[in-house]
Amino acid sequence: MAKSQNxxxxxxxxxxxxxxxxxxxxSQNGFRGSTVDQIAKAAGLSKPNLLYYYPTKESIFKAVLSDLLDTWLDPLRAMDHDGEPIEEIQAYVARKIEMSRDFPRESRLFAHEIIQGAPRMLETLSTELKDLVDEKTLVIERWMNEGKLNRIHSRHLIFSIWSLTQHYADFEVQVRTLMGDEDPYDAAPAFLETLYHRLLTPTG
Structure with a gap:
């Protein structure tokens, strides 16, 4: 029994x-640019040993994506329909910038897959992700109709959050080069909080 558990x-x-x-x-090479040999070398395993666990590159990629998708969707899922609208959206922005800081490889992998036309994610994008975005945009529209948010395009609001937060991971080399000795994540959260607070606060 001990041998089986081991x-x-x-x-x-x-x-x-x-x-x-x-x-x-x-995350470095995308699906097309990666090989099983590269993965085996990075894992410190022989290619036959790796193929014992995952028989193809596609099966490895699907396993990585399965873990990634939940991580990717959770921050938007956490937006509380009954919360304070500006606080909820700013909290979502904060969670996304934390993801870029803590999970840059996942962000870059997602970007690679989308750039290639999402051949291994298209079903998820058109079902699970779309359903979630549809749900949250209805919530944002309700908040706007209640006068709790400035009226803006709800889907473009979500797109802008993705763009402004994921940029720090997807273009990390560029960001860190231009920031010099300053850690970009020191000031980014406060900057984005100010930006979205001004955008979302009802006028008049």
Missing amino acids: TTRIQQRNRAIILDAALDVF
């Missing part, structure tokens, strides 16, 4: 090592 632990550990290495490789 084997399971080793398998779990190796799968985790493979997926972490794959995330590194895929």
Whole structure:
């Protein structure tokens, strides 16, 4: 029994090592530019050993994406329909900038896949993500109709949040080069909070 449990632990550990290495490789090169050999080398495993766990590059990528999608959608899911509108949207912005800081590889992998036409994510984009965005835009529209938010285009609001927060991860080399010794994440949260507070606060 102990031997079986030990084997399971080793398998779990190796799968985790493979997926972490794959995330590194895929986030740098995209799906098309990555190879099983690169992933095996990054994982410190032989190619046959890696293929024992995941028989194809596609199966590795799908496993990485499965973990990524929940991480990606959770910040928007957390927006409370019954909360204070400006606070809820600013909290969403804060969660997204934290994701760029803490999960830059995941952000870059997502960007690579979208740029390539999302062939392995299109179904999720057109169902799970679209349903979630539809739900939240209705909430934002309700808040606007109640006079709690300045009237703006709700979908473009969400797109702008994605653009302004994910930029820090997807273009990290450029951002850090231009910021010099200053950590971009020191001032980014306060800047974005001010920006969206001014945009969202009802006028008149």
